[in-house]
Each structure stands twice: as structure tokens, then as C-alpha cells.
Amino acid sequence: MKPFRLLLTLAWALAALCMLPAARAEMTIEIVGGGTNRHPIAVAAFQDEASRVGGNLTPIVRSDLDMTGFFRQISPSAVPMAPADPASPPLPAWQAAGAQSLALGRVEDAGNGQVRISFRLFDTAQRKQLTGGTFTVPVAQTRDVAHTIADMIYQALTGHRGLFNTRIAYVLKSGREYLLQVSDVDGARPQTILRSREPIISPSWSPDGRRLAYVSFESRKPVVWVQDLATGQRRAVANFKGSNSAPAWSPDGTRLAVVLTTSGNSQVYVIDAAGGQARRVTRSDAIDTEPTWTPDGNTLLFVSDRSGTPQIYSAPAGGGEARRLTWEGSYNVSPKVSPDGRSFTYVRREGGRFRVIVQDFGSSDSRTISDAAYNERPSFAPNGRMVLYASDEGGRSVLYAANPDGSSRVRLAVINGDVQDPAWGPFNQP
Amino acid sequence: MNWKHVLVSTATVTLLAACASKQAPAPVTGSTGMDGQASTVTPGTAGQNTVDPLRDPNSPLSQRSVFFDFDSSVVKGDGQTVVNNHSAYLKSNSQRKVTIQGNTDVRGSREYNLGLGQRRAESVKRAMQVLGVPESQLEAVSFGKEKPRATGNTEADHAQNRRADIAYDGE
CATH class of the missing domain: 2.120.10.30 (TolB, C-terminal domain)
Structure with a gap:
């Protein structure tokens, strides 16, 4: 097996708020090995996450999925359009780009310092939704929702219980x-x-x-x-x-x-x-x-x-x-x-x-x-x-x-x- | 069995408490470490002009370390001399107690190394008991590979760490 390397460096702005200087934990997730049987998935950037949750959603979902070694991520830029409606994405285009599954979602203002985060997971070949959900939480709990979404994607595609909330x-x-x-x-x-x-x-x-x-x-x-x-x-x-x-x-x-x-x-x-x-x-x-x-x-x-x-x-x-x-x-x-x-x-x-x-x-x-x-x-x-x-x-x-x-x-x-x-x-x- | 519960009140670390709702303040241990406590009480010398031999750098009792060969817990040569000197002192100073701290070099399982260090400490303890030191004056414990004297990776470093130290209570 040819070694396969992918380097994703993620700076956790959110985490930095809450850490002792000595305990700084900026993560580098590096996948080593694997590559042949990995499931190709695209995780599109959640709509409006930059303005509503500081962009602290999609990168966490992606790195959770990377951690399992089960997935190969298809760059969202492969389909260069932000889907206006997460309910009906252009699945054939994502399939053509090599993504067997597509996850996408949006972040809406729910008032009172809360956001409503919704997501859906599709099978691009069968053109059907596999799972999805909506979470209304304080902005500070965005990371928990990101882990839960990664859990749901992982469980839907592997049959195994996700562990990103552990x-x-x-x-x-x-x-x-x-x-x-x-x-x-x-x-x-x-x-x-x-x-x-x-x-x-x-x-x-x-x-x-x-x-x-x-x-x-x-x-x-x-x-x-x-x-x-x-x-x-x-x-x-x-x-x-x-x-x-x-x-x-x-x-x-x-x-x-x-x-x-x-x-x-x-x-x-x-x-x-x-x-x-x-x-x-x-x-x-x-x-x-x-x-x-x-x-x-x-x-x-x-x-x-x-x-x-x-x-x-x-x-x-x-x-x-x-x-x-x-x-x-x-x-x-x-x-x-x-x-x-x-x-x-x-x-x-x-x-x-x-x-x-x-x-x-x-x-x-x-x-x-x-x-x-x-x-x-x-x-x-x-x-x-x-x-x-x-x-x-x-x-x-x-x-x-x-x-x-x-x-x-x-x-x-x-x-x-x-x-x-x-x-x-x-x-x-x- | 010499058993006791220890309940420690928790210190307050406000920085952490501000961070997470579920998180309690992290306790901070009160240990002084190996290099603290300069004002040790020295029993048995009050009113005398004699120097406590434990504090005399020229006393044979200043030698506190017993060294071991690789993968061995056998007390040998110089180590036996150290054991002899401290055994004699403990027998004539029955109020003094020692902790014998076993150490290992730095590779391998932390817990298995704790066992190996314990084996070395027990070996020194038994050698002292053979010389007539009561068990009540002795405790054998292990630091395993957690407190190496030498942190390098040469054979000389490893040899420094294959060691049991004799520490008097109150020091």
C-alpha cells in the first residue's frame, strides 16, 4: 500500500479562549496510511457559518471525519456553487466530482444569542437523504453540534456509533x-x-x-x-x-x-x-x-x-x-x-x-x-x-x-x- | 492494615472556573517536591555539638544511592557498603525511618517500570532487614521511570537511573 498523506492544520480560535497558556492545544491532524477503500465524501461549508458562528462548524466536522481514517474528503470547490437550498443540492454534479456522499447545512439566527444549525447527508448516486437534523443552541455550543453532526454522518455511513462527543x-x-x-x-x-x-x-x-x-x-x-x-x-x-x-x-x-x-x-x-x-x-x-x-x-x-x-x-x-x-x-x-x-x-x-x-x-x-x-x-x-x-x-x-x-x-x-x-x-x- | 482516607479540599483556580460550566476547579497538589524543606527537624542531636552524621558531607552516610546492573535487582559491591552503613545507623537510631525509592531507566511501560523499581527498593529493604533493621523503620516504594536522575540516552545515563535512593523521613 502506498502511504497516503494529507495534512490539515486547524487553528482552534474557540478553544484558545478557554485554555491555560501551558495547555495550548492547537491540533494538527495528519492521516497516515489507508487510502484504497476510503469513502469519498464532500462536506460543503455550512451556509452563513462565518458570520453566525465564526466559521467554527465545518472544519470541526471535517477533522472529526478525518480522524477515523474511514473517509476521503472531496474538496467542496469541486462543485463551485454554494447551494442556495440545502434541501435540494445538485447531487449529480457532486457524484461527478467523485463524492459518494454529500453533507451540507446552514446556520440561522434563532434569536436570544442562539443559532439554528441544520444539516443533511445525501447519497449522491441514489439521490436520497440518509440522515439530517436541526439543532437550536447557544453559539458557544457550536462545537458540540459539530461533533454530533460528525457522529450522525459516521453512524449513517459505517453503521458504527460515533465517538466525537466522547x-x-x-x-x-x-x-x-x-x-x-x-x-x-x-x-x-x-x-x-x-x-x-x-x-x-x-x-x-x-x-x-x-x-x-x-x-x-x-x-x-x-x-x-x-x-x-x-x-x-x-x-x-x-x-x-x-x-x-x-x-x-x-x-x-x-x-x-x-x-x-x-x-x-x-x-x-x-x-x-x-x-x-x-x-x-x-x-x-x-x-x-x-x-x-x-x-x-x-x-x-x-x-x-x-x-x-x-x-x-x-x-x-x-x-x-x-x-x-x-x-x-x-x-x-x-x-x-x-x-x-x-x-x-x-x-x-x-x-x-x-x-x-x-x-x-x-x-x-x-x-x-x-x-x-x-x-x-x-x-x-x-x-x-x-x-x-x-x-x-x-x-x-x-x-x-x-x-x-x-x-x-x-x-x-x-x-x-x-x-x-x-x-x-x-x-x-x- | 494501615489504611486511611484522605480528603483534600480543592484549591480555587478561577481562570479555569470561568471557562466551562461543567468543570470544577483543578486541585493543585501540595507537594514540596524533592528539593524543598530546608528547615528539617533533626531529632537526637539537640543540645549537642556533634554534627548529625546524616548532614555531614564527609560521613559515609552521605552516600544514599545503591546502583544496579542492567535488568538486575541484586545489591552488589559498593551498594552493599551503603546498605551496611545505613543499617548500622538505623539500628542505633530506632526513631528514624527511611523510604527506599527504586528507579529505572526511561524506556518501556510506566507501570512495569514501577514494578522494576519496586523490586530494586525491596531488594535494598531486605538487605537491611537481614542486617537486623526492623521492618517498621523501612518502606520500599518506586518512582519507576518517572524521576530519572539522568535524562540522556547513553549507557552512562541508564546506569545512573538504575538506582535505589535512601531517603530519611523529614528530609
Whole structure:
């Protein structure tokens, strides 16, 4: 496959209003790979968006769609006329220009500082509307509407639930500070959840999207905290003697798998999400760490070097015999299970490269989905159609979202800092 | 089990609060970091003219680091001497406690490196226990690859980071 490159630089004027200087997040979305089977779509500029919402609509819809690696965008200039009526665009002309689908819409003044945004998605060959909608919102919520429109287009054309209204968490290293942040999936609208002079690692989303568990070194040792995103209230839920780390929420949101060292080595335990007694899950004299749950909550995957090298194992969440899942390579770490429970992603060291791998359960078949030499901490998007991970580029860390079949990758570069330990949040977000 | 809940009141960051309706102010941690706190209380030396050996740069106790070979948590050679000196001090100063902080070089999984650093810290802790230091004076923790002393990528840098540090409480 010939590498295919498209560079779209988007300056987020809206986002800039709401950011700390250190957390500036102008995004560069770069699509790498893919190209052969991508769906050709044209997203025409929304009528009157420049005057009514500062042009902050069409570029967001387009970059959302780009992020999936599923689409090839046909330049709207291919059909050089602004359709006067979004209800009846010249579909044959768009079809001739190569667009299989056409999205277009308009922005109207709804009074009281509100706008009415309407859009339609057409199949140019069948000459019919596939989906559409109208949203009346304050101007400040234009970005939410843009994400919703991208979700509707994505769902109509792929059959999969869109995830542009979900959020990601990550740690931004900025100077001597560590900022735990939550942002839109494209990195826009970053919100700082916690700032510290000491390291913060391993953020993990609660299934309801309301809380983050993470590891903070603020007390000069690793301690697991849970923080409510709406109120900012936080509580140390695992602060045992020794190190406390690697939190992972159970799918029902009631418990956390964590790693404690009270036995004299790193072992996997389960605690109540509010804290309390710890129940030991793994029993080895090795390092057992990075637990993660299968979607049914019955099984934990984790990393153990009980064989002499770190490999990925599964074990019943209630404790019991562990089964080794990785046999290729001498360093397999950081597992996460896909939302459908059929595959898992992890990092494998191979000849000095740290690759992101996706492997199906029940087979040892695996594929590499990353390209850079050094990658960390993959996690699945909640619809299972993308894997988010951190990549080293020229000595700093950037985020990538890759298709789990390895066919495409998109770089999400946050300017002004190293982005570490990304985690894709759930669909259910307040 | 030595368990406690810690509820931390949140600091106010008005800049953020002004930004997003759903967003609470971001808490700011109160850590002083490794280089803070110059006015440390030093028990056991009040009224004496003797210099606290922990603060004497010429004391063998000024050596606080135990270094390890690649992929190893075995305390060796110079490291054993460091362990011996601090073990003797801890046995005759039973009110003092230390945290042993394990570190690793900078490549690979953060959490697995935390485990590797823990293994090094536990190795130093066990060596001290073998010499008779009570467990109640010792805590082994890990910084993994998060606080490297050397940030370069040479073998000398990596060797600097394969390390456990002995930190006295109150320092």
C-alpha cells in the first residue's frame, strides 16, 4: 500500500479562549496510511457559518471525519456553487466530482444569542437523504453540534456509533509541571483536572465517565486517587505501605483493580471504588501489574514477568489460575481489551522498537498498528474502531489514533508539551 | 492494615472556573517536591555539638544511592557498603525511618517500570532487614521511570537511573 498523506492544520480560535497558556492545544491532524477503500465524501461549508458562528462548524466536522481514517474528503470547490437550498443540492454534479456522499447545512439566527444549525447527508448516486437534523443552541455550543453532526454522518455511513462527543484523558508534561487533562477527542477544549510538581500517571475512566482514577506521586510515593470531574473532589483510595498504582475500573463501576506491594512485590488486588480492604487476585513472586478487565467483568488481563520476561496473562477476576496469552517476543506490556471482548491491544518490544499490537483472543494472530519506533499505552475507543496511544516523535510524546486493523493512523499533536498516558473515555459522559 | 482516607479540599483556580460550566476547579497538589524543606527537624542531636552524621558531607552516610546492573535487582559491591552503613545507623537510631525509592531507566511501560523499581527498593529493604533493621523503620516504594536522575540516552545515563535512593523521613 502506498502511504497516503494529507495534512490539515486547524487553528482552534474557540478553544484558545478557554485554555491555560501551558495547555495550548492547537491540533494538527495528519492521516497516515489507508487510502484504497476510503469513502469519498464532500462536506460543503455550512451556509452563513462565518458570520453566525465564526466559521467554527465545518472544519470541526471535517477533522472529526478525518480522524477515523474511514473517509476521503472531496474538496467542496469541486462543485463551485454554494447551494442556495440545502434541501435540494445538485447531487449529480457532486457524484461527478467523485463524492459518494454529500453533507451540507446552514446556520440561522434563532434569536436570544442562539443559532439554528441544520444539516443533511445525501447519497449522491441514489439521490436520497440518509440522515439530517436541526439543532437550536447557544453559539458557544457550536462545537458540540459539530461533533454530533460528525457522529450522525459516521453512524449513517459505517453503521458504527460515533465517538466525537466522547472525551480523552491524558497527562501533559509542561515545564516542571504535570497536568492531568480531559479534552474533546480532537484535543480541543482541554480542562485541567489536577496540576502537580510531582508525576501523575495511569489515568483510568470510570464507566459512567464521571470520575478518573489515577496515580499521583505528590506524597513522594505512588498513591491511587479517584477524582470526581464535576466537583473536583478527590480521595486517596489506595494508600497502603509501599507503592500503589495501575488503577482499572471494573465494568460495573463498583471496584478498582490496583497494584499494591504489601507482599513485598507488585501484585494485583481488587478494592471497592470508594476504598477499603484490598482483596488479592494474583499470587506470584514476580511483578504482576497493569490489570485490565474484560467487558463482562469476569476476567482480568495483566502483565507478569513470572516466566522471566514480561508477558500478558488472563485470570479470573475472583482469583484463580492464570493463563499466558502472549508467546511472541520477550517484552509484551500494557494490555487493554476491545469493547466487544474479541481482541486486545498491547505494546511489544521488538528489536528495540516498541510497537502497538492488536491480537485476537483464541488465536496467536497479531498485527502491528503503529509506525513510530517508540509507542506507549494503547486504549480502545468505546466503539472499538480506533486505538489511541502515545508515540515518541523527536524526543517528545504525541498522540495517535489508529484503526485496529492497521489500515490507517491519525496524529493528534498537542502543541507545547509532552502528552503521556492517554485514555479514551466511555460513551456515557455527563 | 494501615489504611486511611484522605480528603483534600480543592484549591480555587478561577481562570479555569470561568471557562466551562461543567468543570470544577483543578486541585493543585501540595507537594514540596524533592528539593524543598530546608528547615528539617533533626531529632537526637539537640543540645549537642556533634554534627548529625546524616548532614555531614564527609560521613559515609552521605552516600544514599545503591546502583544496579542492567535488568538486575541484586545489591552488589559498593551498594552493599551503603546498605551496611545505613543499617548500622538505623539500628542505633530506632526513631528514624527511611523510604527506599527504586528507579529505572526511561524506556518501556510506566507501570512495569514501577514494578522494576519496586523490586530494586525491596531488594535494598531486605538487605537491611537481614542486617537486623526492623521492618517498621523501612518502606520500599518506586518512582519507576518517572524521576530519572539522568535524562540522556547513553549507557552512562541508564546506569545512573538504575538506582535505589535512601531517603530519611523529614528530609
